[in-house]
Amino acid sequence: MKPKYLPLTATIVIFVLSYALCAAQYPNILSTRVIGNLLTDNAFLGIAAVGMTFVILSGGIDLSIGSVIAFTGVFLAVVLDNTAIHPLAAFALVLLITTLFGAVMGAIIHYLEMPAFIVTLAGMFLARGMAFVLSIDSIAIKHPFYGTMKALYYKLPGGGRITLIGGLMLLVFAIGILIAHRTRFGTDVYALGGGTATAKLMGVPVGRTTILIYALSGLLAGLSGIVFSLYTSAGYSLAAVGVELDAITAVVIGGTLLTGGSGFVAGTFIGILIQGLIQTYITFDGSLSSWWTKILIGLLLFVFILMQKGIVYVSRREQRHA
């Protein structure tokens, strides 16, 4: 097997094994209801993590997504509360704003040659600040269209439901996989992650790709915010704090190298499912405290980083011998 498939395979094996262990203890965890809820509960995180995967594949990082999700939620709540705009139009408007927001961050990173870390940190403050300025209260969204959308679902055998937002996450992952592996842009992203100088020499339009990557991340963070507002039926400026960390963790657990250039969007999906599974298990157990989630995820993160190190080491040695 090629070494580049090893992290992905390990992720899938760990997921299947832990699911089997959970199922051995609580057979009900196999029911389609649990699986449907797993998708619905993690939909917003999954959609944001797809954008984060592209950013990390290119060797960057985006710390602003949690704040963008909160901003989107507050924006939708305020707009739907105060105007007669149809939710769909509001969705389009907010997606435009967040995409532009991402694009501007990408442009600053490229043209001012600043580290992505600190630029997106400023973006994080700015987006959260805009959410605060719009409203500091938690505003309920009571538009009837929200009720219609929440009532949409596909019924699985066994009573489980794939809700609109759960399905949307699956769709975003499918499109993300297509973009990463079947388009020119996807190849450019991988090339950029391998090294900016090399990519430039290969003829990759570095500036355009960087801006597009962060615009995509902004777009998906906005979409994730819409999903989050559907999920909670409210907009609150203090919501979704630290989601960027969960997304980064999912990407790393999914086998994407944090130095960029190697990884899979599909791996991120498994990473999301593993995080969701840990939470589901803790809910099933009932006696474990919620802080074990953080410790377990931290441990898992550590194991995966070690494994990636080992793989890189082994593949380098093989290259030297070849």
Added chain:
Amino acid sequence: MTAILKSYALRLLPQIIALAAILLMVSFVFPGFFRLEIQNGRLYGSLIDILNRGAPVVLLAIGMTVVIATKGIDLSVGAVMAICGAVAASSITSGHSLAMTLVITLGTGILCGLWNGVLVAILDIQPIIATLVLMVAGRGIAQLVTEGAILTFNDPGLIFLGSGSFAWLPLPVIIWLVFGILVALIVRKTALGMLIEAIGINRQASTLSGVLTPVLLIAAYMLSGLCAAIAGIIAAADIKGADANNAGLWLELDAILAVVIGGTSLLGGRFSIAASVLGAIIIQSINTGILLSGFPPEFNLIIKAAIIVFILVLQSPPVRNAFTFVALLRASRKPTERQAR
């Protein structure tokens, strides 16, 4: 001697100007800003308040500066603060003496730093990821220590560290002043500082030229852990309790910001602890200034973001190059003018 002082002043000039400008702006909207008075043997006033409230970020920034100088970053300091606050609170409530509690807590912080340092130096993991592990798991560990509750204590000795005063100044200010001067002396009066900069500029080259890279790297992260431990003790002593969820939350970002405002490059190399301390004080002045000037606190983050962007633009390579280009143009024009005459 004056030449050395002059070079220090030149290095710190942008930060001093920025701080003075911010303080002046605040004093326009809030007239009593510069007033100081002595009550109960302690100085009171907005300026002292800034120095006092800024203590955790200043301390974190001192450790962060050294780590960033090695081309690293320490994302875990906020979580380590929470762990150390929790350890201090649970140690003092379980009947240990104050000295014992301090030893245990500072030891915990150094141990956290050792963990980060080993990941970075021995296992050769990217610093941003290596410290992410503890950042994610750290708050869980802190909650494990406090068993999910906010652990309160009323030991007068420990509380004194957060709210006491000495020589008219609040104790946290004394702690960060002494600690900052100590660290600055250690790195600048020995070759350590230079070796740290060497690692930050080119780790491989410094290893090859005989620098004990792994030891120095681990020491840098241990220093950062120690700083986080002191900051954690102060934060816990201030509220007389350990809050595993909120102690030091997002302070790692403020500390990194302080270092960046201080002009130390995130790409490693030359660093200045004094400049980072000034950076932290600038951040605190902005926070306090916004509160005092009666702006709605909602604008706090936006103003902060705007200031970061402004500083980033000033520090970015293209803008710097443009400045040097203009300076070069002027320099080259002068001799030709003279020749024309």
